[in-house]
Amino acid sequence: MEHTPGVKHLYSAIRDVISSFVGEKKKFNKPVWVCINKEPEIWRIGFMTQKDMAHFGLEDKVAVYMPHAYAISGWVIMIEGKYVKPVKDMTAAQAMKFAVSGGITTVDDEN
Secondary structure: OOOOOOOHHHHHHHHHHHHHHOOOOOOOOOEEEEEEEOOOOEEEEEEEEEOOEHHHOEOOEEEEEEEOOOOOOEEEEEEEHHHEEEOOOOOHHHHHHHHHOOOOOOHHHHO
16 A cells, blocks of 8 residues: 555555554653643643654754544644653553543543
């Protein structure tokens, strides 16, 4: 399928996304809290995908994937690193479950 014109880009993108969630090359393994608003203070959970965006001309920025609740979709934002902090006391799988469930699932639910 990678050699079929028109399908090649779509197939490789889907393959890369699926391998990011499962397999040996998991990419969504760094859960972070992102401050998206200061007044009132609002935080969202996401996954750091790039620590340095300087190669795109975006110095002091990081890339964070923000999954949508109840969907397999999400979006990527470029934000200053000072607005991002690591998620503590939650594995990457627990963080993804929390995000996709709309915050209904908690770490305590798994015990």
